[in-house]
Amino acid sequence: MASFLNKPFCILLLFLIFWNTYAFAQDSAVKGVVKANGNPLPLAHVQIFPGGIGTTSDKDGRFVIEGIPEGTYTLNISSLGYMELNKEIVVQKGKVLALELILIPSMEQLDETVVTGTLKPIKRLESPVPVEVYKPTFFKKNPTASIFEALQNINGVRPQINCNVCNTGDIHINGLEGPYTLVLIDGMPIVSGLGTVYGLSGIPNSLIEQVEIIKGPASTLYGSEAVGGLINIITKNTLEAPTLSLDSFLSGWGEYNLDLGSHINIGESTNLLLGLNYFRYDNPIDNNGDNFTDLTIQDRVSLFQKWTLRRPSNKLLSIAGRFFYEDRWGGEMQWTPEFRGTDEIYGESIYTRRWEFLGKYQLPIEENVLFSASYNDHSQNSVYGDTPYLADQRIGFAQLTWNKPLGRHDLLLGSALRYTYYDDNTTATGNNGGNFIDEVWIPSLFIQDEWIFSKKHSLLTGLRYDYDKRHGAIFTPRLAYRWKFNDNDILRFNAGTGFRVVNLFTEEHAALTGARDVIIAEDLEPEQSVNFNLNYLKKIYSDGGNFIALDASAFYTYFSNAILPDYDTNPNQIIYRNLDGNAISKGLSLNLDFAFANGLKMIVGGTLMDVSNTRDGITQRQILTESYSGTWSISYAIRSMNLSIDYTGNLYGPMRLPLLGELDPRKEFSPLWSIQNIQFTYSGIGDFEIYGGVKNLLNWTPNRGNPFIIARAEDPFDKNVVFDNAGNAVQTPDNPYALTFDPSYVYAPNQGIRGFLGLRYRID
Template sequence: MELKIKHIFFLLILSLLLSVNEGCGQTSYIKGNVSSAGEPVIGALVIIESLNQSQLTDTLGNFAFQQLNHGTYKIKVQAIDYQNYERTVTLKTGDNKKLDIQLDAFKSELNEVVVTGTMKEVSRTSSPIPVEVYTPNYFKKNPTPSLFESLQIVNGVQPQLNCNVCNTGDIHINGMEGPYTMITIDGMPIVSSLSTVYGLSGIPNSMVQRIEVVKGPASTLYGSEAVGGLINIITKDPSTSPRGTVDVFATSQQELNADVSIRSNAGKHTSLLGINYFNFKNKLDVNNDHFTDVTLQDRISVFNKWNFKRKNNRLASVAGRYIYEDRWGGELNYENKFRGTDSVYGESIYTKRYELIGVYQLPVKEKITFQFSLNSHHQNSVYGVMPFIAQQYIGFAQFLYDKKLSARHDLLIGLPFRYIYYDDNTPGTSSADIAEPVNAPQKTFLPGIFVQEEFAINTKLKSLAGLRYDYNSIHGSIFTPRISFKYDLSKTNIIRLSGGNGYRTVNLFTEDHAALTGSREVIISHELKPEKSYNANLNYQKFINTKKGFIGLDLSLFYTYFTNKIIGDFLTDPDKIIYDNLNGYAISKGITLNTDFSFSFPLKIIAGITLMDVYSVQKDSIGVNRRVQQLHAPKISGTFAVTYKINQLGIVIDYTGRVTGPMELPVQTNDYRPSVSPWFSIQNIQITKKINKQFEVYGGVKNLLNYLPKYSLLRSEDPFDKRVNDSVSNPNGYTFDTSYNYAPVQGIRGFAGIRWILQ
């Protein structure tokens, strides 16, 4: 009996030991390595949500989760500069897993490969120059017929309408007027001077691969005109474009926009043909002033780009674009037969534009590239009874020599040449002979040279220094230096400091639409001297990985000081615009913050805010300094784009908008209209339904809050000022004025569209 009890006890002990051993055998581990393009990804966040556990990869990209029970686990990996990764792993009893995780480069609107800051392809986090990147996917959140309107959801960038009748405008960066913003296509100065007023609306989104924005000095690489900032439109690459795309949408106000692109092959070479058509013929008058609220337009743009296959992957491409636009705004009973007469007021503009751009890498051992562009801009316009006929030709050529001197030194040398021919029917292109003036078109030659060196001082600190010399055939020698520093506090904390100067000549009749309307006389007090500016920009970038997603912060402080700034005085005399060099100085300063939130659940938020103060200081007649705020420069503004995906239904919801604070406005003496605009917000919502991989439909509402400005035109009942001196009907002596504007006169409207992509 005793032996039997001992035997049973022994068996119990043995069973317990076996059960403990079996229990220990049930625990497993998941180990792995995270890499990208053969390099370990250091500091990647690896998450097992069900266990509420996370780890950062080590210096070799390794991670390990120990003591795991059998079951199914979802592994998530997040890392700066890379797309999020998810994988489901099932562990059986006693099982172990070793994972090899390859991350793809992160593609977002705020972090991409950029070329604008340095003329070289680098990741945005590696660039010494702060560059913002926006892709067509970002602009699809609020579809518009042109680049000009698309930029309204970019923080710190303000598309400003300058005329309530013909709806022409320009693009302000950090409060500075459109002429201080240089707009390039593939890095070449295609859009400038005359076309800054009328060419922007003709750039269709269908030709855009991405848009890069530099806020602050960019003069060393792109010329003295890039004083306030630079917008570089990178066109699509035919070799990577879909075989065909169609994007068509219409609004409830009868706007119609169609984008079509077709890719074709000719042997090893590829071509991309893009056609954009926009039509709006609906005479709207919501504010009952008997004038069109929105200019009527009929526009077509044709774009064709060729990429040529060459040995050693050397570059060779050429692209051409043609645009024709017929637009008019005015009294509701206006017809073309009244064009240029004083019977019925209208502003009618015919625009024809041709562009050719190309790049060719020389077949030599060193990396030498030749870039060129040609454009022709013809405008036939009438503002009431005042005709404005103008033509402009711009030729541009540039050699770039890119040399890597060592592992730490990069050298870039450029030899640019630019020729500008401009002619119109105004005194701006007349000879100085007052008695017998003759036509004297402006012909400007701008040869130059620039040198830029990028130097990695150590693994954390990088410098970029550049110097540019241009010779302006009218104004002589121009020097534009700049220097920038980039310091990595860590992989996720970056500081950039940039400084430089700019130099700008002015063509009033192409840059200031108010000088063309005929409602005011243009007075030039003295011979205008070129403007000079001194710029500084401090930028801080931070990336945060959390268990719930990714956060990107981009903060910038900017400061620009102007001398010889050319000011248009709208206030001294309501019948005149008086231009002169500023007897003092002007300042643009402020702070801008961009944020990017990408969550592990299907929500993404991009939001930004800009605080700025733009003003001039000039001595008055008694020698006292007087401060004047810049017109159309709100002290506070912000943008947002919220995207939520319902993956099970294939639905995407986009909510976008812009909030604009008070800004100074041009008013007349004793004007009943406020001299400062109110707060306002334009908001939009869109729902997109993906039918399959190739087809989707979308629709929504623009100007969801139905915001409309309370005031716009002054004396719309007498646009030719025929009764301006009638003291009974016009006791304050008001004159017809189209320049008072701070928001589009276009209320709430629905829209619907389709997109089809053939890969």
């Protein structure tokens, strides 16, 4: 009998325990609503730490997390396009904590992790080196067919077109020419010299995680070419990439661009990232009436593949490769491939093929040791009128780094080896009528120490040693100091030196293939630079959910032994020599980011700069360098209509332009000019986005106010030009300005106003 009574008693007891536990779980909870821009925010991630339990807000922005033990926690709320919110909460037994949480639209990722400044992952706000970070959402505001074009909306960065006919170019940072800018992919210097403009084309935007930019010398970590700054294009982690992404658009000029990206799991330990970019433009247009194409005809394909292998030790192992092929031509409207290399109809035809490989491998040891390597092979077959240009460039790079924290010190030791092979059929590799291959090995050693005094103060010091057999030992020290007054005010001071060894092709693309003769007046020695940069970052929050970020910099760079092209001594020549004097780049830069609770976001930037060189006691402004510039991006989201509007643009002050002599009637300085764009994006159809708009709203082209842009476009082979005994053009009735054919007078794109329409599709 007792046994029988005990059984139901036990059942009743278990039921009561279960009920009390269930009731406790229901009562001890956190619930609330997530809002942004005054509206509920669905699909926001809400997690509680420690413990990691969480949920996602519903269509009304509401969420509930139950069964939380009594205690103090951190509530983390995150959503794509908004700044993360961390809030400390206290959960009491039997209580329900109700919250209203406001997320602020993200400000170009102030809190993103960056690697470029110190060669190791670090929060941007904690980095002693100022690093600017741009996400794909920034570039989507003005969709372009290549990263080269997309950089036009970044303050202090300007894509410079160097040739009116072939439209090749380079990247200027704070007024310094392309050879001073190092371009990296995933931290590897595989884009260099011959391949700069091509390496920046054909990278699928869907595969880009972020673009990091340093303005100022970074030679201590990256060696030669990182004198004026560097651009690091970081591709997505294969684990975080979408399953499928598509982005395609068509412009009113007939340009067509397709980006495809895919993430594939192969087994349990391998992830594959695939990317395809295809661009085609085959509609010759001559709106300025000079019988030359305003925009180069292009047919380009780029394939990208990245493998990431999961190792039992969770150490990194990734391998990536890219193939790039492009056929481009520009010239007289009557040109066809049968005229390639002849002197009947002028055309510039370029066939380009590139292979790129890079890999990263963390050694299977307890210490954090990383081996990185890259290799690229660039082959170019070009004809400029009847002048052939055949070139091959190969760059190999290997680097071993050891990151070792020791108390308040965070040490980074490294060794690198760079191999460069370059050969062409021009004076760059000519030697008394013969030919030699420019082949250089540069071994390097570097050390960096970040000394964290306290939460507010840190000091980074570094030293690099490079050995070039042509120039001997080269040392580049560096210093960076960060003073974090509080979470919203940070002051950084950076000082260091830079160096650049010479690859003549990088100095002037048109120089080796265009209308002017190249004169190398002496054996060119490496350039040296000393740089100072003061940066201040200020964040301001308001009670209404508005946010402002101010990022201001003052910079000064002094160049000795600078290599500058001399266009002025002889209008038919470009003379290269080391500057007997100095060159200086100095200025102020300001970025302002605004995010308002009503959905309005603005990014506004401006730069004032003075880039000059002093030779024989005479100081003049550097050619093709503006004294001031500005950029802006204004976005507004109408969430009730699933519609967003983006208005982007840039503005550039006057630049000194390359004239062909005193009689040249073209303007010596460019006018104030601006390129402005508007885009509308509709996202109310599932995983699709439809976007469209207008580019170059002002229809600005550089022929405004000039009698012509290309000198003697009617006589591109100089058949009717009379020369004197010194090789200078002589004034004649047929040639009243004593000019020769020259397409290098260029400062802005010739492409006028046009509409565009595109479609995006994404499956996560």
